[in-house]
Amino acid sequence: MATVLPELVSYLEGLPEPHILFDRRYRIVAANAAYRRQFSPQASVVGRTCYEVSHQFSVPCDQAGENCPLARSLESGQRERVLHLHHTSQGESYVNIELVPLRDAAGEQAYFIEKMEPLRVAQGQPAAQGLIGRSPAFQRMLELVSRVGPASASVLLLGESGTGKELLAQAIHEASPRAANPLVVVDCASLPETLFESELFGHERGAFTGANTSKPGLVEAASGGTLFLDEVGDIPLPMQVKLLRLLESGTYRRVGSTELRRTDVRVVSATHRDLKAMVADGRFREDLYYRLSTFPISLPALRDRAEDIPLLAVALLARVAPQRRLALSPGAMARLQRHDFPGNVRELRNVLERAALLADGSNIEAVHVERALGSDAPAPARERMGLAPALDAPLRSVERAALQAQLKAHRGSRAELARKLGISERSLYRKLRELENDPSAS
Numbered sequence: 001m002a003t004v005l006p007e008l009v010s011y012l013e014g015l016p017e018p019h020i021l022f023d024r025r026y027r028i029v030a031a032n033a034a035y036r037r038q039f040s041p042q043a044s045v046v047g048r049t050c051y052e053v054s055h056q057f058s059v060p061c062d063q064a065g066e067n068c069p070l071a072r073s074l075e076s077g078q079r080e081r082v083l084h085l086h087h088t089s090q091g092e093s094y095v096n097i098e099l100v101p102l103r104d105a106a107g108e109q110a111y112f113i114e115k116m117e118p119l120r121v122a123q124g125q126p127a128a129q130g131l132i133g134r135s136p137a138f139q140r141m142l143e144l145v146s147r148v149g150p151a152s153a154s155v156l157l158l159g160e161s162g163t164g165k166e167l168l169a170q171a172i173h174e175a176s177p178r179a180a181n182p183l184v185v186v187d188c189a190s191l192p193e194t195l196f197e198s199e200l201f202g203h204e205r206g207a208f209t210g211a212n213t214s215k216p217g218l219v220e221a222a223s224g225g226t227l228f229l230d231e232v233g234d235i236p237l238p239m240q241v242k243l244l245r246l247l248e249s250g251t252y253r254r255v256g257s258t259e260l261r262r263t264d265v266r267v268v269s270a271t272h273r274d275l276k277a278m279v280a281d282g283r284f285r286e287d288l289y290y291r292l293s294t295f296p297i298s299l300p301a302l303r304d305r306a307e308d309i310p311l312l313a314v315a316l317l318a319r320v321a322p323q324r325r326l327a328l329s330p331g332a333m334a335r336l337q338r339h340d341f342p343g344n345v346r347e348l349r350n351v352l353e354r355a356a357l358l359a360d361g362s363n364i365e366a367v368h369v370e371r372a373l374g375s376d377a378p379a380p381a382r383e384r385m386g387l388a389p390a391l392d393a394p395l396r397s398v399e400r401a402a403l404q405a406q407l408k409a410h411r412g413s414r415a416e417l418a419r420k421l422g423i424s425e426r427s428l429y430r431k432l433r434e435l436e437n438d439p440s441a442s
Contacts, residue, residue, distance in 0.1 A: 018116040069099035083143040094119040121171035133308040137300035149175025157270035159299030162346030165270035173226040181225030189231040190429040207256025227265040233273035302341040320353040331366035
């Protein structure tokens with residue numbers, strides 16, 4: 001092994017994050033106390049390879065399906081950043097890796113310093129909360145989160161319903177310098193157009209009937225933190241220009257006021273809609289679209305990360321039935337992995353909750369999952385409205401007619417109607433808005 005300058009070893013030892021120094025053959029030459037505590041508290045790491053200690057691999061990372069920062073640095077000649085899933089003394093953990101090459105007297109890359117910072121918002125194993133997964137699609141998404149989190153750029157989350165967009169927004173917020181300040185969620189789909197501006201920007205006393213006191217808006221509540229605009233495609237056109245002004249200048253006015261106020265928010269937005277198509281149809285402002293989508297992130301559907309279902313299932317079972325120690329049989333797990341999950345992680349959670357109720361013992365068998373997925377499960381909302389089970393596209397002609405009939409017959413609140421249909425209020429408002437915007441509905 002090469003002799004390392006004691007000054008360099010002393011420098012590494014004083015750093016709070018795990019650091020190692022290793023050579024071109026992946027052999028660790030020096031490791032600081034933070035690294036030793038995290039990866040090998042009982043045994044020496046000097047002389048061992050970084051991939052064996054950090055990953056428990058027998059070959060370098062790029063030969064085991066991961067990006068190798070050393071290989072990338074040798075190719076680029078520069079420092080490199082990657083996201084890795086490491087084996088620590090506390091279990092598997094996602095880690096941001098920053099590798100810096102050190103050159104010898106001949107200008108050749110002889111050694112490398114690797115800094116490791118944990119990405120605390122995600123796990124590669126079942127966990128009580130946070131993002132869970134280890135599939136390639138999940139890791140690609142997570143790497144984008146790790147890169148944009150510390151920045152101030154606006155982020156647009158794109159994905160099907162149930163993929164976890166609000167959870168990802170929370171991860172971005174927690175990975176940012178704003179993590180100690182509020183994350184404020186604006187549910188754009190459930191806010192009526194008449195109340196949207198007041199809820200977002202606040203109002204002054206007397207601004208409208210019922211405004212007996214001044215009230216700050218959600219933008220003001222999020223100052224210093226993150227404003228998450230969920231289902232941004234449902235924002236009314238008249239409000240879009242005011243939101244654009246907020247994004248471009250950081251200024252807004254309360255309803256009923258002429259005073260220009262300032263706020264400091266980082267905006268993360270999400271939608272399951274095709275915003276580009278909405279721009280082409282004139283239903284969404286092009287300038288707002290580009291302002292929101294500075295850094296777009298696509299969330300993979302669950303069917304595109306089926307290898308994550310076992311991890312998710314274990315974690316979700318602990319959440320839906322915390323008082324029972326339930327386990328999934330191999331047959332039950334195999335049946336879950338064969339399902340297409342059009343409702344994604346939200347559907348998986350619902351299926352597991354139903355299967356837990358159907359199982360009397362401590363094991364959930366394939367028959368319980370089959371019943372939870374099939375005709376013995378609670379009827380989907382479309383069946384409660386008298387629709388054929390095969391109807392999947394939202395608001396097709398039959399569903400549209402059934403929803404209109406339910407609206408005419410219902411005399412209670414929208415919350416009661418949502419419960420009757422077996423859907424959330426958010427989903428009901430989304431369907432109603434789609435109904436209003438569909439010219440064939442009239």
